[in-house]
Amino acid sequence: MAELLLSAPGKVILHGEHAVVHGKAALAVALGLRTFLRLRPCGGERLRVHLPGVGVRSGWDVAELRALRGRLAADFDESKSPSTEQLDVLKEFAGIAADASAPDCLAILAFLYMYLAISAKYGDVPSVDITVWSELPTGAGLGSSAAYAVCLAAALLRACGAISCPLKDGEATARWTEEEMTLINSWAFQGERVIHGNPSGVDNAVATWGTWSPQIPIRKNHIIKKGREGLGGCLVACRVPTLRILLTNTKVPRSTKVLVAGVKEKILKFPAIMNPVLDSIDAISQECQSVLEAMAANPSPEYYPVLEELFDINQHHLNVIGVGHPSLDRLCRVTASHGLHSKLTGAGGGGCSITLLPPDTTLLAVEAAKRDLCACGFECWETDIGAPGVTLHSSSSLSAQVLQALSES
Numbered sequence: 387m388a389e390l391l392l393s394a395p396g397k398v399i400l401h402g403e404h405a406v407v408h409g410k411a412a413l414a415v416a417l418g419l420r421t422f423l424r425l426r427p428c429g430g431e432r433l434r435v436h437l438p439g440v441g442v443r444s445g446w447d448v449a450e451l452r453a454l455r456g457r458l459a460a461d462f463d464e465s466k467s468p469s470t471e472q473l474d475v476l477k478e479f480a481g482i483a484a485d486a487s488a489p490d491c492l493a494i495l496a497f498l499y500m501y502l503a504i505s506a507k508y509g510d511v512p513s514v515d516i517t518v519w520s521e522l523p524t525g526a527g528l529g530s531s532a533a534y535a536v537c538l539a540a541a542l543l544r545a546c547g548a549i550s551c552p553l554k555d556g557e558a559t560a561r562w563t564e565e566e567m568t569l570i571n572s573w574a575f576q577g578e579r580v581i582h583g584n585p586s587g588v589d590n591a592v593a594t595w596g597t598w599s600p601q602i603p604i605r606k607n608h609i610i611k612k613g614r615e616g617l618g619g620c621l622v623a624c625r626v627p628t629l630r631i632l633l634t635n636t637k638v639p640r641s642t643k644v645l646v647a648g649v650k651e652k653i654l655k656f657p658a659i660m661n662p663v664l665d666s667i668d669a670i671s672q673e674c675q676s677v678l679e680a681m682a683a684n685p686s687p688e689y690y691p692v693l694e695e696l697f698d699i700n701q702h703h704l705n706v707i708g709v710g711h712p713s714l715d716r717l718c719r720v721t722a723s724h725g726l727h728s729k730l731t732g733a734g735g736g737g738c739s740i741t742l743l744p745p746d747t748t749l750l751a752v753e754a755a756k757r758d759l760c761a762c763g764f765e766c767w768e769t770d771i772g773a774p775g776v777t778l779h780s781s782s783s784l785s786a787q788v789l790q791a792l793s794e795s
């Protein structure tokens with residue numbers, strides 16, 4: 387088989403993080419920052435993996451992996467969750483402690499699970515050398531785990547022949563068919579389960595399908611159907627506005643898995659208090675969607691104060707459900723001092739926030755806000771919102787920087 391180069395985008399959640407895990411709506415957009423994967427055939431019956439973002443360089447004998455697959459003795463399917471017993475066997479095999487949650491451990495575990503499950507269902511993956519490199523910060527709320535899982539799912543499914551290679555000679559990029567993307571998304575969701583514990587599936591859906599429009603309403607357990615209906619509906623029914631957003635990374639590390647588990651615990655402890663908050667977040671997502679649709683039809687600046695107020699209310703709600711952080715409070719105060727409104731995005735607990743930049747925001751105000759945010763030790767950047775989902779690339783379509791990062795293995 388030939389070399390494969392592919393990529394998947396990160397995402398920004400405008401509203402609905404955490405609530406989406408409990409069946410509420412979320413509005414998410416694909417981000418112009420991507421994770422890239424290179425798969426190269428190699429000899430020697432070895433599988434080699436290089437993940438520079440999390441400091442992993444590992445390799446296993448293919449025969450050893452086949453034996454491990456036998457030990458798991460499972461009927462793998464894209465609709466089946468990884469079981470605790472299976473993950474325990476993988477941890478033992480990879481020398482990972484039972485309670486390990488470090489980025490490299492989770493990355494290896496997700497890789498091994500997807501490799502074994504996909505090869506068990508569709509046939510052996512040949513000896514290959516896989517490198518994954520990302521423009522996304524890891525564990526910062528921008529969907530790095532989902533972009534990683536989507537890249538792995540697409541590469542492994544292609545390597546064992548379960549999906550086609552849509553890239554024709556002379557083409558720069560290509561996308562898979564709807565049916566193939568559904569399969570990629572389902573396997574990526576299982577990879578996300580290894581990393582997140584109990585993901586909603588919103589992040590992998592966005593990384594798979596991407597979006598050129600700033601809204602895909604998605605609910606847990608209706609990911610593909612809802613997401614596709616939502617996306618199709620948006621593209622057909624309305625034009626959507628381009629939002630200018632400043633992304634800020636507090637650089638405070640956190641784990642989505644831990645934060646999602648913490649919210650669940652709070653809901654179980656105080657259902658009568660927490661459930662109305664989730665309902666309110668759901669209403670915010672619905673309201674934001676209506677406003678965005680109205681803005682698309684009538685791009686008037688009068689809508690921005692509403693969007694800003696929704697950011698403020700949701701940020702308070704996210705603090706109430708326990709996923710705020712002092713660094714995020716500080717960030718919101720700094721942007722507020724420049725008349726700008728922010729909320730955390732993704733799992734919270736640190737990580738990234740989004741700040742809305744209405745069209746009348748002066749360059750000077752943005753620069754002043756950025757300067758003050760950087761002075762807090764944060765990193766911020768404006769980036770494109772709306773990006774294609776999982777994509778196959780020819781090597782000539784990738785920048786020299788990406789190619790170099792992928793070949794430094």
Ligand SMILES: Nc1ncnc2c1ncn2[C@@H]1O[C@H](COP(=O)(O)OP(=O)(O)OP(=O)(O)O)[C@@H](O)[C@H]1O
Nearest residue numbers: 439489492493525526527528529530531642732733
């Ligand atoms: N480029 C990568 N290479 C290998 N593993 C990665 C890569 N990017 C992410 N991961 C895995 O995903 C984990 C981070 O996932 P986590 O869900 O906590 O954060 P996130 O996806 O960046 O944020 P969020 O889920 O809030 O959007 C890392 O600890 C690592 O295991």
Ligand SMILES: C[C@@](O)(CCO)CC(=O)[O-]
Nearest residue numbers: 403404585586587732733
């Ligand atoms: C916090 C969360 O809602 C978003 C993480 O990007 C988790 C999920 O949806 O799986």
Ligand SMILES: [Mg+2]
Nearest residue numbers: 529531532642
């Ligand atoms: Mg994640």
